[in-house]
Amino acid sequence: MAELQEVQITEEKPLLPGQTPEVAKTHSVETPYGSVTFTVYGTPKPKRPAILTYHDVGLNYKSCFQSLFQFGDMQEIIQNFVRVHVDAPGMEEGAPVFPLGYQYPSLDQLADMIPCILQYLNFSTVIGVGVGAGAYVLSRYTLTHPDTVEGLVLINIDPNAKGWMDWAAHKLTGLTSSIPEMILGHLFSQEELSGNSELIQKYRHIITHAPNLENIELYWNSYNNRRDLNLERGGAVTLKCPVMLVVGDQAPHEDAVVECNSKLDPTQTSFLKMADSGGQPQLTQPGKLTEAFKYFLQGMGYMASSCMTRLSRSRTASLTSAASIDGNRSRSRTLSQSSESGTLPSGPPGHTMEVSC
16 A cells, blocks of 8 residues: 555535535545555544445546436435445446456455555555445445444345356357457346436436447456355354345345345345336336435435335335245334325334335
């Protein structure tokens, strides 16, 4: 960590009444696996962890998380926590293209960069928010540094290494599809891609015309070469902190997230399956995800006096006890939300939320 760079910028975005612009400080830190860039918003709060985010392939922290953290109801959260947005190497805005033959870090090595970030910032604990490849990186980091992670929000996580069938399908797809199209198929559902909405057009343009597309391909290759996390419910390898798993219905990674849920401690895990959210719920349904995040933080003992937003005021919640697939597993709760008026109750981790609009 001998070489440090710091740039101070002011984030341009619509402000709420009485709200002042956030000052973002961007840092670059040298690690054993190369330089990593991260951007810090806010100031550390006493006795509170930082929120640390990690983005998916084809995106950077802005294109992955800006819609979520600029959402109006999210302001109550960001006023209470300092945020650290990590860009994977070569994914930050203005990043130069890596030279030919550059050995990009594995996802395990990306996880091993995080201690350098926390040491530089002098942060002791975090709440991780990751999407796709970023969710895997944060999970890998948590397995090796459990005492530094108070909670995880994992969107579209696939904890498994690619099997032979997956590799064959990937190779065949590579013969007929470009790298941008394969990454878009990773980020969004086929229904979304066929619909070609403004959101899809926007992200297709971002990825196809990215000046660092060669770097993106390296991150993509590292993701496809990931190792199995080997999670096991009740075993030695598991996530011991509270976890909220999030996936959209019919999203590309729905089955993988369901499988991940079956491997985690049900008393520590919440599973949020979001209807009408597609492959990137943080982009398409920031309001519903913000609401769920608030409940997650409350379950961890933070923001006890938080005012719940439209989700709790406009939906009726019904609780249905459901038997577990595994006879030895504790019973789980499925929370189904309708569009009628009502109150959304909070509860302990270990339940599934099916969210519909």
